Amino acid sequence: MSQKKRVLIVDDEMNIRRILQASFDKNGWHAMIADSADMALAMLERESVDCVLTDVTMPGMSGYDLQKRIAELHPETPVVIMTAFGTIPQAIEAIRNGAFEFVTKPFDLDTVKKIIQSALEGNEPKSAKAKAKPKKASGDAKVERAFIAESPAMKEILETIQQVADSRATVLVTGESGTGKEVVARLIHTLSQRSAQPFVAISCAALPETLLESELFGHEKGAFTGADTAKPGRFELADQGTFFLDEIGDIPMPIQIKLLRVLQEREFERLGATKPTRVDVRLVTATNRDLQAAVDDGTFRLDLLYRLQVVEIHLPALRERQEDIKPLCEHFLAKYSAENARELATVSDEALALLHAYPWPGNIRELENTMERATVMASSGEQELLPKHLPTKMRTSAA
Numbered sequence: 315m316s317q318k319k320r321v322l323i324v325d326d327e328m329n330i331r332r333i334l335q336a337s338f339d340k341n342g343w344h345a346m347i348a349d350s351a352d353m354a355l356a357m358l359e360r361e362s363v364d365c366v367l368t369d370v371t372m373p374g375m376s377g378y379d380l381q382k383r384i385a386e387l388h389p390e391t392p393v394v395i396m397t398a399f400g401t402i403p404q405a406i407e408a409i410r411n412g413a414f415e416f417v418t419k420p421f422d423l424d425t426v427k428k429i430i431q432s433a434l435e436g437n438e439p440k441s442a443k444a445k446a447k448p449k450k451a452s453g454d455a456k457v458e459r460a461f462i463a464e465s466p467a468m469k470e471i472l473e474t475i476q477q478v479a480d481s482r483a484t485v486l487v488t489g490e491s492g493t494g495k496e497v498v499a500r501l502i503h504t505l506s507q508r509s510a511q512p513f514v515a516i517s518c519a520a521l522p523e524t525l526l527e528s529e530l531f532g533h534e535k536g537a538f539t540g541a542d543t544a545k546p547g548r549f550e551l552a553d554q555g556t557f558f559l560d561e562i563g564d565i566p567m568p569i570q571i572k573l574l575r576v577l578q579e580r581e582f583e584r585l586g587a588t589k590p591t592r593v594d595v596r597l598v599t600a601t602n603r604d605l606q607a608a609v610d611d612g613t614f615r616l617d618l619l620y621r622l623q624v625v626e627i628h629l630p631a632l633r634e635r636q637e638d639i640k641p642l643c644e645h646f647l648a649k650y651s652a653e654n655a656r657e658l659a660t661v662s663d664e665a666l667a668l669l670h671a672y673p674w675p676g677n678i679r680e681l682e683n684t685m686e687r688a689t690v691m692a693s694s695g696e697q698e699l700l701p702k703h704l705p706t707k708m709r710t711s712a713a
């Protein structure tokens with residue numbers, strides 16, 4: 315029996331099937347082909363498939379509908395969608411529906427292979443889980459990839475993200491703690507053409523100045539005491555990809571100046587280096603501070619702020635986007651019910667009223683913790699979230 319990974323290619327164009335099949339076989343995978351969604355579904359019934367790569371526009375069922383069926387029938391099978399340029403919003407919708415990733419046509423074979431590779435890797439723990447507890451696995455792919463955006467404010471933000479993902483424009487993400495700033499940074503990367511390249515993240519708050527500087531820019535051997543070997547910085551590691559600088563409001567002045575230069579000239583020197591290093595990096599930064607106020611009190615450079623906020627995405631607090639509360643609850647209930655062997659899945663009207671009334675100072679992170687706690691509090695067999703599953707402070711705040 316072959317141990318090769320099995321990749322099912324679904325496309326109505328024979329030439330595309332041939333090119334992909336030849337390339338996948340060469341890559342050491344077992345490529346299977348279907349010329350329609352119906353044929354693909356029939357094959358999935360009969361044979362084991364580790365990943366599906368599907369075209370969107372085909373006679374009969376579309377690739378999007380195929381993806382939805384697979385999410386229902388074979389939730390452990392990752393689906394990668396090939397879509398035409400200019401239909402990104404639908405592709406994003408597909409990702410929200412649980413698709414693993416999408417590639418735009420005309421595609422670059424290497425990119426497709428990298429994405430399939432990561433889908434195959436990501437699939438391994440999932441299928442192991444599916445075997446361990448077959449009933450709970452349903453919807454896993456969806457749960458892990460979901461970006462909940464039901465409120466008008468978040469829908470608008472999702473649109474902005476779609477629009478800016480592919481540009482090199484720097485994005486500043488602001489919002490209270492726990493509103494999803496890092497999630498947005500990752501989504502920008504995932505939806506960009508850089509998605510097969512690295513996403514590198516660092517928090518500026520966690521490190522003292524000298525360490526932060528060498529982490530960001532790297533150093534040469536002997537640049538300072540203890541620098542026994544040369545080391546590339548995170549900027550270099552993020553080359554071709556996306557660099558996420560979290561808590562940007564905390565960076566000290568000298569590093570602000572160096573950062574400004576990277577943005578302007580796309581180059582910098584490692585500590586102790588004489589020659590500059592060039593990088594192609596998309597910078598996304600985040601803060602829960604008011605940077606304009608920091609500029610006013612002289613701790614943040616205005617010219618840097620301009621460079622950072624080419625696009626600004628402000629995430630509203632959870633209490634300002636009530637429509638997201640229920641879907642977020644259901645999303646986290648599904649996740650933690652599966653983890654804790656519980657069945658909580660829906661939210662009762664009484665519980666929802668309490669959740670709507672609560673101010674959520676910790677935003678989505680707090681809501682996530684609350685849902686995790688609720689699944690633990692619930693008895694097995696209980697399917698509906700009730701007020702008794704919520705902390706006392708939420709049960710009293712509505713009064």
Ligand SMILES: Nc1ncnc2c1ncn2[C@@H]1O[C@H](COP(=O)(O)OP(=O)(O)OP(=O)(O)O)[C@@H](O)[C@H]1O
Pocket residue numbers: 460461462463489490491492493494495496497498602645678679682
């Ligand atoms: N739109 C969303 N849909 C689903 N889950 C989300 C969404 N936004 C945030 N989350 C989840 O909420 C939690 C907090 O998100 P994240 O870490 O991105 O917040 P943050 O704004 O970076 O917080 P902090 O300021 O504390 O660093 C994470 O578990 C994340 O997965």
Ligand SMILES: [Mg+2]
Pocket residue numbers: 495496560
């Ligand atoms: Mg964060």
